Amino acid sequence: GQTQSAGGSPANAGGGSAGGDIQSLTIKISHVVAEDTPKHQGALAMKDTIEKESGGKIKVQVYPNSQLFGDKDEYQNLVANNVQFIIPDMAKLVGNDPGFNIPSMPFLFDSDEAAEAFWDGPKGQEIFKHLEKDGVLGLAMWPNGPKSITNNVRPIKSPEDMKGLKFRTQGGQVLEKVYSTLGAGSVSIPFDELYTALQQGTVDGEENTFSNIESKKFYEVQKYMTITNHTRVDYVLLTNTKFWNSLNDATKKIVMDGVKAGTQVARQKAAELNASALDKIKATGKMQIYTLTPEDVQKWRDALKPVYDEWTSKIGADVIQDAMSHNKKG
Amino acid sequence: MNATVVLFGTFALLCLIRVPIAVSLGVASLIALHLVDFTLYTVIQKMFSALNSATLMAIPGFVFAGAIMSKGGLSNHLISALRAWVGHMRGGVAVVTVLACMIFAAISGSSPATAAAIGAIMIPAMVESGYSKRYAMGLVAASGTLGILIPPSIPLIIYGSVAEESVGKLFSAGIIPGLVLGGILLVSAVIYARIKNFGGLPRESMQERWRKTGKAIWGFLLPVIILGGIYSGAVTPTEASIVAGAYGFLVSVLVYREMTWKGFLEVLRESINITAMIFLIIASATVFGMFLTTEQVPQDFAQWIESSTSNKWLFILGVNIMFFILGMFLESVAIILITLPILLPVLALFHINVIQFAIIMTMNMEFAMITPPVGLNLFVVSGIAREKIGEVVKGVVPFYGLMLIALVLVIVFPGLSLTLAK
Amino acid sequence: MWLRRIGQAEEALASIFFVLGMLINLYAVVMRYVFNMPPPWALEIFESVMTWAVFLGFGMALRDNHHIVVDLLYDRLPYAVKRWISVIANLIGFGYSVFMTVTGVQITLLARQQGIVTIDVGMPIWIPYLIMPIGMAFLGLFFVVKAYRALRGDRVEILGHISHEKQTAEMGHGGVPVS
Ligand code: NA
Ligand code: NA
Numbered sequence: 001g002q003t004q005s006a007g008g009s010p011a012n013a014g015g016g017s018a019g020g021d022i023q024s025l026t027i028k029i030s031h032v033v034a035e036d037t038p039k040h041q042g043a044l045a046m047k048d049t050i051e052k053e054s055g056g057k058i059k060v061q062v063y064p065n066s067q068l069f070g071d072k073d074e075y076q077n078l079v080a081n082n083v084q085f086i087i088p089d090m091a092k093l094v095g096n097d098p099g100f101n102i103p104s105m106p107f108l109f110d111s112d113e114a115a116e117a118f119w120d121g122p123k124g125q126e127i128f129k130h131l132e133k134d135g136v137l138g139l140a141m142w143p144n145g146p147k148s149i150t151n152n153v154r155p156i157k158s159p160e161d162m163k164g165l166k167f168r169t170q171g172g173q174v175l176e177k178v179y180s181t182l183g184a185g186s187v188s189i190p191f192d193e194l195y196t197a198l199q200q201g202t203v204d205g206e207e208n209t210f211s212n213i214e215s216k217k218f219y220e221v222q223k224y225m226t227i228t229n230h231t232r233v234d235y236v237l238l239t240n241t242k243f244w245n246s247l248n249d250a251t252k253k254i255v256m257d258g259v260k261a262g263t264q265v266a267r268q269k270a271a272e273l274n275a276s277a278l279d280k281i282k283a284t285g286k287m288q289i290y291t292l293t294p295e296d297v298q299k300w301r302d303a304l305k306p307v308y309d310e311w312t313s314k315i316g317a318d319v320i321q322d323a324m325s326h327n328k329k330g
Numbered sequence: 331m332n333a334t335v336v337l338f339g340t341f342a343l344l345c346l347i348r349v350p351i352a353v354s355l356g357v358a359s360l361i362a363l364h365l366v367d368f369t370l371y372t373v374i375q376k377m378f379s380a381l382n383s384a385t386l387m388a389i390p391g392f393v394f395a396g397a398i399m400s401k402g403g404l405s406n407h408l409i410s411a412l413r414a415w416v417g418h419m420r421g422g423v424a425v426v427t428v429l430a431c432m433i434f435a436a437i438s439g440s441s442p443a444t445a446a447a448i449g450a451i452m453i454p455a456m457v458e459s460g461y462s463k464r465y466a467m468g469l470v471a472a473s474g475t476l477g478i479l480i481p482p483s484i485p486l487i488i489y490g491s492v493a494e495e496s497v498g499k500l501f502s503a504g505i506i507p508g509l510v511l512g513g514i515l516l517v518s519a520v521i522y523a524r525i526k527n528f529g530g531l532p533r534e535s536m537q538e539r540w541r542k543t544g545k546a547i548w549g550f551l552l553p554v555i556i557l558g559g560i561y562s563g564a565v566t567p568t569e570a571s572i573v574a575g576a577y578g579f580l581v582s583v584l585v586y587r588e589m590t591w592k593g594f595l596e597v598l599r600e601s602i603n604i605t606a607m608i609f610l611i612i613a614s615a616t617v618f619g620m621f622l623t624t625e626q627v628p629q630d631f632a633q634w635i636e637s638s639t640s641n642k643w644l645f646i647l648g649v650n651i652m653f654f655i656l657g658m659f660l661e662s663v664a665i666i667l668i669t670l671p672i673l674l675p676v677l678a679l680f681h682i683n684v685i686q687f688a689i690i691m692t693m694n695m696e697f698a699m700i701t702p703p704v705g706l707n708l709f710v711v712s713g714i715a716r717e718k719i720g721e722v723v724k725g726v727v728p729f730y731g732l733m734l735i736a737l738v739l740v741i742v743f744p745g746l747s748l749t750l751a752k
Numbered sequence: 753m754w755l756r757r758i759g760q761a762e763e764a765l766a767s768i769f770f771v772l773g774m775l776i777n778l779y780a781v782v783m784r785y786v787f788n789m790p791p792p793w794a795l796e797i798f799e800s801v802m803t804w805a806v807f808l809g810f811g812m813a814l815r816d817n818h819h820i821v822v823d824l825l826y827d828r829l830p831y832a833v834k835r836w837i838s839v840i841a842n843l844i845g846f847g848y849s850v851f852m853t854v855t856g857v858q859i860t861l862l863a864r865q866q867g868i869v870t871i872d873v874g875m876p877i878w879i880p881y882l883i884m885p886i887g888m889a890f891l892g893l894f895f896v897v898k899a900y901r902a903l904r905g906d907r908v909e910i911l912g913h914i915s916h917e918k919q920t921a922e923m924g925h926g927g928v929p930v931s
Binding site: 575598 | 763766767770771773774777778780781785795798799800802803805806807808809810812813814816818819820821822823824825826837838840841844845847848851852855856858859880881883884888
């Protein structure tokens with residue numbers, strides 16, 4: 001039910017040619033994660049819907065696992081229309097617009113629903129609009145989920161427990177600020193080397209969603225996990241104006257239906273997968289797990305106030321305000 | 331399909347008229363991509379992104395470490411100590427080469443890094459001890475492939491993330507097959523040396539041995555530093571490569587005092603040249619692979635194999651042949667990412683264990699490192715040994731047979747990969 | 753003479769970046785392991801600087817005949833044919849480099865216009881991208897020089913294997929004069 005406004009911006013941006021016949025074309029969707037992820041399931045739902053509704057006139061090819069384009073080159077290939085949809089991690093787009101730092105702002109959203117409502121709402125859509133100058137259209141936020149912290153040194157409960165530990169993060173200036181504020185180090189280590197780095201103690205810990213911790217088997221090489229939900233991993237489904245404007249109304253409607261179906265599946269599967277991943281992690285019994293209490297969370301929020309002092313103005317006070325307004329009141 | 335024919339045809343033609351392999355790959359890919367309406371201005375960025383990766387940067391690190399050790403005296407002292415101890419034995423130095431590769435493989439997850447680190451010392455050591463250069467190059471190229479079979483292993487980490495398998499289990503599964511292949515290489519080295527009369531230097535006295543060992547002690551400390559650095563968690567493998575280079579530099583300048591400014595500049599030039607040569611090929615091969623991926627060539631290949639047989643052994647044979655052919659042109663990581671998602675679902679139908687298959691696939695990726703035209707270990711060895719690629723290929727071909735024996739053993743006896751992976 | 757200068761400039765730059773990259777990496781190791789204060793910018797800068805060294809190395813490696821070629825057929829051809837094939841092959845390399853230089857400029861300008869900055873450091877991304885056209889232009893320069901030498905009938909250029917054994921035919925290192 002959260003997807004109504006997902007199609008807002010392209011409908012305004014695209015002129016498109018009028019006409020009734022569905023165009024024959026091939027659409028490529030490229031992303032950088034594995035097949036049993038919500039992202040890929042969402043992409044497959046797009047494929048199914050579009051191929052079915054077009055009676056096979058539109059073919060959709062989905063390329064997972066960075067097979068076709070990787071993190072660093074998918075955006076320009078989208079701009080060049082070598083691919084029609086990509087679904088990057090917002091953390092990879094902070095260089096395009098500071099608004100994409102939102103998922104890294106600590107304890108900003110209290111649920112997937114709040115994050116989804118923000119990105120579906122006017123302020124979120126405005127951030128997507130900033131990509132239009134590149135010929136890129138932001139269609140919808142696809143969640144991965146809230147991140148937790150794992151490490152090998154000690155159980156982490158209060159912000160003080162973070163002091164002196166070294167964590168691998170995805171990188172980015174907000175996360176760096178989060179960790180330095182807590183007195184911890186943040187290290188960029190290539191994802192391929194992370195398992196070995198955790199095993200051999202090059203870094204003490206890392207932060208990730210349950211689904212990543214489970215699927216990358218980090219629980220095999222980490223002793224403690226704290227369910228913090230301190231920051232998030234969220235993706236955004238992008239297309240390009242060149243492709244979008246080449247579609248006539250009938251075709252555009254079908255593609256939009258695919259986008260809606262994909263968004264719905266991706267959001268639903270993300271929540272399911274994180275829940276089941278946590279169960280699986282618990283079942284292995286390999287990590288000692290602690291969940292932050294509401295009192296703990298308040299301490300963390302207080303400790304992390306400097307992050308907001310620095311970044312609220314950069315992202316926009318109105319944007320932060322709007323983001324918070326989607327949390328449950330009280 | 332037409333564009334694919336153009337791709338391979340252009341590539342072959344350009345190679346034959348002596349256009350550098352990297353440029354042949356690039357030009358063929360550009361033409362083929364143009365035929366399928368790909369907008370070409372992003373290709374250069376694809377090449378840039380392919381190289382802009384910390385994991386790859388272990389290659390320049392170890393190439394530099396090897397070059398500085400050979401210019402700075404470390405290698406010479408190491409080689410003379412090694413010759414003093416094992417030079418009189420038939421195959422002694424070759425055995426040390428294989429063992430060194432196995433030990434190095436236990437800290438590095440990359441085959442070209444293994445070949446670069448070991449080859450820079452052991453190829454000259456073998457040549458000076460009377461082995462043919464062709465054989466020495468082949469042995470290092472082949473033994474270097476153990477880098478991805480003996481854990482840690484980058485391809486196994488990627489397999490684990492695609493197949494949702496425990497990386498720890500996959501690593502354990504690689505140990506025995508790694509020892510088996512290492513063992514086969516060791517035995518072959520001894521037999522071959524006996525036939526060819528390699529080795530057999532005059533036996534040196536114990537005093538002489540210890541004296542030379544003492545002189546080489548700084549060189550012998552290097553593996554201790556690298557192994558210790560990684561296992562103690564001080565450094566990642568990429569960082570270890572650079573620490574090794576810095577250590578080699580310090581020992582050359584402060585202890586052996588054999589490093590001149592001019593010599594240092596030469597080491598730099600050689601390291602940059604070899605790295606650039608290898609990286610331009612990696613970048614171009616990435617574009618080549620991107621074309622094949624957009625046209626779904628490997629995907630169709632894999633699908634065709636799994637749909638055309640219901641016999642487990644024919645399926646395995648087909649898959650191995652496919653890996654061999656793809657491995658001639660593509661990078662191992664690309665092959666895993668493109669074909670594994672298609673193959674995984676049918677493994678259960680054929681009652682093939684996912685972990686055993688990981689090892690079978692990894693051993694195929696070892697072949698990919700040493701099959702022309704695109705074989706990273708071939709290029710590394712060609713670079714550090716200053717030899718034509720054709721010579722390296724001639725040296726390595728006999729090892730295909732030995733590696734095939736190990737592969738067949740791992741296919742026929744699942745216990746080799748599964749015993750430790752419980 | 754000018755060619756030699758250009759070659760030296762390229763080599764000096766590449767060497768500086770290569771050493772700088774290694775120093776940054778060592779600094780990061782020491783800060784993380786000894787002082788427990790990992791510099792968060794290190795990996796991004798390390799990758800960039802090493803990539804710059806590598807892109808500059810493309811031309812150097814060509815000048816020093818390090819790029820790998822297949823001479824299976826070439827070795828069996830008569831001299832006159834070799835000469836023309838050598839010209840053609842180097843011109844193909846030149847065309848390729850020109851294409852990469854032009855598109856390199858194009859993508860650098862595009863990234864600049866888009867205003868994209870790097871993730872960890874926040875440096876405009878067109879700065880690291882600049883090395884794409886620069887490196888490819890050096891590569892193209894040395895290809896066209898080699899084509900010219902083959903055309904003029906330079907025996908070292910035509911007969912010398914592109915391989916690593918011979919260091920005699922190095923351009924810009926006192927080998928064959930060009931100007
Ligand atoms: Na290894
Ligand atoms: Na190969």
